[in-house]
Amino acid sequence: MKIILLGKDGQVGWELQHSLAPLGELIACGRQDIDLTDSEALAALLYREKPDVLVNAAAYTAVDKAETEVELAHKINADAVAVMSRVMAELKGWFVHYSTDYVFDGTKTDSYEEEDDTGPLNVYGQSKLSGEQAVAESGCHHLLFRVSWVYASRGANFIRTMLRLGQQRDQLSVINDQVGVPTSAEFIAQVTALALYHVRQTNHDRWAQLSGIYHLVPDGEISWLDFARYIFSRARDLGMTLTINDRGLAAISTAEYGSAAQRPLNSRLNTSRICKNFNLVMPDWQVHADKAIREICLQGGK
Numbered sequence: 001m002k003i004i005l006l007g008k009d010g011q012v013g014w015e016l017q018h019s020l021a022p023l024g025e026l027i028a029c030g031r032q033d034i035d036l037t038d039s040e041a042l043a044a045l046l047y048r049e050k051p052d053v054l055v056n057a058a059a060y061t062a063v064d065k066a067e068t069e070v071e072l073a074h075k076i077n078a079d080a081v082a083v084m085s086r087v088m089a090e091l092k093g094w095f096v097h098y099s100t101d102y103v104f105d106g107t108k109t110d111s112y113e114e115e116d117d118t119g120p121l122n123v124y125g126q127s128k129l130s131g132e133q134a135v136a137e138s139g140c141h142h143l144l145f146r147v148s149w150v151y152a153s154r155g156a157n158f159i160r161t162m163l164r165l166g167q168q169r170d171q172l173s174v175i176n177d178q179v180g181v182p183t184s185a186e187f188i189a190q191v192t193a194l195a196l197y198h199v200r201q202t203n204h205d206r207w208a209q210l211s212g213i214y215h216l217v218p219d220g221e222i223s224w225l226d227f228a229r230y231i232f233s234r235a236r237d238l239g240m241t242l243t244i245n246d247r248g249l250a251a252i253s254t255a256e257y258g259s260a261a262q263r264p265l266n267s268r269l270n271t272s273r274i275c276k277n278f279n280l281v282m283p284d285w286q287v288h289a290d291k292a293i294r295e296i297c298l299q300g301g302k
């Protein structure tokens with residue numbers, strides 16, 4: 001099995017370099033190898049290498065900045081994804097791609113299922129939804145994993161931000177009315193490899209049944225504020241000296257916080273479909289969060 005991985009230096013892409021390695025020949029590409037705004041170069045790479053599987057972990061992920069970089073966000077999250085899925089349809093290969101809880105408006109009281117109505121509140125979410133639609137229209141076999149609140153011991157994420165600020169400030173306001181599930185990049189990469197292994201073991205005549213959108217998050221739910229509390233508590237247990245304490249950590253509403261991009265209040269994703277189709281059991285989110293917090297603390301909380 002020949003696999004091309006795009007976005008090898010991102011949070012998820014970095015972990016995929018390890019998890020995909022045992023599946024076959026892996027060609028891992030970063031921005032220096034292929035710029036996704038160059039659609040001709042992208043198509044040329046795919047036609048030249050003719051992979052059995054294309055895994056796209058590259059994306060425009062700066063949610064607030066996307067509000068003013070609309071065109072660039074759409075180029076990377078939608079136009080480039082349209083090229084990838086069209087070529088993979090022609091090559092009759094599989095396309096693995098990632099999307100987000102931000103395709104939903106967050107007004108549902110229960111957790112979101114794959115076929116629930118979308119309604120992105122911000123430019124990033126709109127661009128990711130356009131990417132999803134391009135994949136569906138291409139007709140390629142695909143695994144499209146919607147993930148949420150991604151973190152890793154490297155890259156830009158909430159755990160690293162909190163541990164950095166928690167060593168600099170004695171006052172922090174964190175949103176308490178957005179609920180979701182923190183998801184480890186390592187966990188996403190492991191499940192991606194398991195799903196691809198499952199596809200490889202499955203007869204071609206049953207491929208269509210496996211193709212589609214899957215919600216991929218661990219079990220549980222938490223607000224950003226309680227997640228911050230959890231991170232600080234674990235860091236203290238590990239001996240980290242913080243400038244923030246419980247009294248300095250204040251609750252703030254989404255409305256009061258007022259960021260450039262609007263975000264959904266409910267980011268919870270139902271994972272029944274992925275568990276059933278790939279025979280998986282989702283671990284509690286703390287399992288991987290504890291590991292990442294430990295790794296980041298060992299790096300000095302940076």
Ligand SMILES: NC(=O)C1=CN([C@@H]2O[C@H](COP(=O)(O)OP(=O)(O)OC[C@H]3O[C@@H](n4cnc5c(N)ncnc54)[C@H](OP(=O)(O)O)[C@@H]3O)[C@@H](O)[C@H]2O)C=CC1
Nearest residue numbers: 009010011012031035036058059061098100147148149150
């Ligand atoms: N982060 C999160 O909280 C969430 C992420 N997701 C989705 O999961 C997937 C993986 O996200 P994550 O690993 O966190 O993302 P990261 O932001 O960590 O990584 C994205 C990668 O894409 C690369 N990239 C951006 N623009 C281009 C370009 N024009 N050409 C080539 N490469 C480019 C970036 O390169 P460079 O570093 O040079 O910019 C970076 O290496 C994405 O599809 C994302 O939308 C979904 C939900 C939550």
Ligand SMILES: Cc1cn([C@H]2C[C@H](O)[C@@H](COP(=O)(O)OP(=O)(O)O[C@H]3O[C@@H](C)C(=O)[C@@H](O)[C@H]3O)O2)c(=O)[nH]c1=O
Nearest residue numbers: 061063100101102148149150157158161173174175224
């Ligand atoms: C730094 C900070 C953030 N926050 C809030 C803002 C935001 O609602 C939340 C998380 O902050 P972030 O900057 O990580 O938010 P954000 O980058 O929007 O995170 C999102 O990224 C994209 C790519 C996704 O697809 C989503 O699933 C989600 O993970 O915490 C505070 O309340 N206080 C703070 O001091």
Ligand SMILES: [Mg+2]
Nearest residue numbers: 061063156157
């Ligand atoms: Mg972010």
